[in-house]
Amino acid sequence: MEVIRASRICVRPRRIEANIDVAAGFRTTTPELAARICARFPNLVHHACVNDEGPTFGAVIDHTPLPHLLEHLVIDLQVVAEKSGTLSQSFTYVGTTQWLDEQRGLARVEVNFTDDLVALRAFKDALCAINEAVVL
Template identity: 40%
Template sequence: MTVRPDRIVADIRIADEACVLTSEDMIDKALSRYPHLLDHACVNDRGETFGAVASRTSVAHLVEHMTIEGQARLSSGAKRLFVGKTSWTNRAKLLARVEISYEDDLVALSSLRAAVLFADYLLREREEESSSRR
């Protein structure tokens, strides 16, 4: 992770291929903690909001949007506008990069940590549900 003057940059390794993409269940659970996710502006191939791709996007992309919402919730600034970008740095090795603007670096880092921990929780829960169905 790197804190730059205008953004934080986090390299995220996805554990395995089964954990790469979000699912509808995962997004439904994320909405309980991040209720505005689907309304976020988002540049993507399917629409103008994160909601257009939310149920079938990379988990790293979900982490980006959860971090943005976490920051917006804690922001004291009048603008409260945050910009993010997620890209694969090495898709074969499941390495993604998330870049997010911030007002306060400590709030951004805290929001990112919370988002990563929550994504990990959602993935563990999905794995447990999948195991119990077998």
């Protein structure tokens, strides 16, 4: 079962906008899910993040909306691609997440990119990582 999926992805100039569906009962992360994700993506906790609890994503990773986790995973995967030589330039990645209808589990995630194909792959891999890490 997929607990999170992209129902629409639109590539715009310099950013990707995705509508994200989240299954009922899985709207936010848990400490257990955060631990599983951090074991695979240890740099997530160091991401800069605008939130009410601290200057990094680590301050909220264990109780944040799943689409927000997706945003940071997409960014992290693009940074990894850049460092591995897939992308040729240093770049500051940014994103935003907002609920369109939290009750229905519909959110929008926007992330910028330098290479649209790398960003699309990052979305695919991030969605898979979350779905694999969720224990039903």
